[in-house]
Amino acid sequence: MKGGSGAVLNKSMEKNYEGSFHIVGGDFSRAGEASTELKSILQSLGIEKEIVRRASIATFEAEMNIIIYATAGILRYVITPEEIRIIAEDMGPGIEDIELAMQEGYSTAPEWVREMGWGSGMGLPNMKKNSDEFYIDSVVGEGTRVEMVIRRQIFSEGRSNDH
Numbered sequence: 001m002k003g004g005s006g007a008v009l010n011k012s013m014e015k016n017y018e019g020s021f022h023i024v025g026g027d028f029s030r031a032g033e034a035s036t037e038l039k040s041i042l043q044s045l046g047i048e049k050e051i052v053r054r055a056s057i058a059t060f061e062a063e064m065n066i067i068i069y070a071t072a073g074i075l076r077y078v079i080t081p082e083e084i085r086i087i088a089e090d091m092g093p094g095i096e097d098i099e100l101a102m103q104e105g106y107s108t109a110p111e112w113v114r115e116m117g118w119g120s121g122m123g124l125p126n127m128k129k130n131s132d133e134f135y136i137d138s139v140v141g142e143g144t145r146v147e148m149v150i151r152r153q154i155f156s157e158g159r160s161n162d163h
C-alpha cells in the first residue's frame, strides 16, 4: 500500500487472514483508507455482502475516531471462517466517561471537525450496532482500545439485535 500505511496480509495460515493498518492522527487526507482496503480484502475473500457492509461501517468509524481524536493507532483484523475480528488501538487522550461517549449524539468534536461533516456522536453507537460483540476500554492520557466481532454465520445465535 502506498504511503507506508503498513497493510500486511498474512496468508500463511490456511483459512485465517490477518493484517494491520497504521493510522496517523489528524491525517484526514487518508480518511477511510484502512477501512476501504479491508473492505476490498473481505470482498476478495467472497464474504457475504451484508457481513462486508457491517464490518466496513464498524471499521470506518473506528478509523475516523483515531484520525480525529488520537495521536496514532493501529487497526488489526483477523478473518476466520467463523468471524471477522477488528481491533482498533490508539495512543491518545482516552475517554473519560465511556458510558457517556457510547450515547447517540454525544460528541466532543471541535467545530472545525464538525464543519468537515464529522462529530454527530454516532460512531461508537454504530460500531456497536454493527457488531455481534463489542468491547471498549480506555485509559485517560494513554489511549483507547475497541474490539469488535462480526460473525459470518448470519443465523448464529447471540446476534446483538435478535433479543
Ligand SMILES: Nc1ncnc2c1ncn2[C@@H]1O[C@H](COP(=O)(O)OP(=O)(O)OP(=O)(O)O)[C@@H](O)[C@H]1O
Binding pocket: 061, 065, 066, 068, 069, 070, 090, 092, 093, 094, 095, 101, 102, 106, 107, 108, 109, 117, 118, 119, 120, 121, 122, 123, 124, 125, 144
Ligand atoms: N479513540 C478515541 N479517543 C478519544 N476519544 C474518543 C475516541 N473515540 C471516541 N472518543 C470520544 O467519544 C465521543 C463519541 O464518539 P463517536 O464516534 O460516537 O462520535 P463522534 O466521533 O464525536 O462523531 P461521529 O462518529 O458521528 O462523527 C467523541 O466525541 C470523543 O469525545
Ligand SMILES: [Mg+2]
Binding pocket: 061, 064, 065, 119, 122, 123, 124
Ligand atoms: Mg466518531
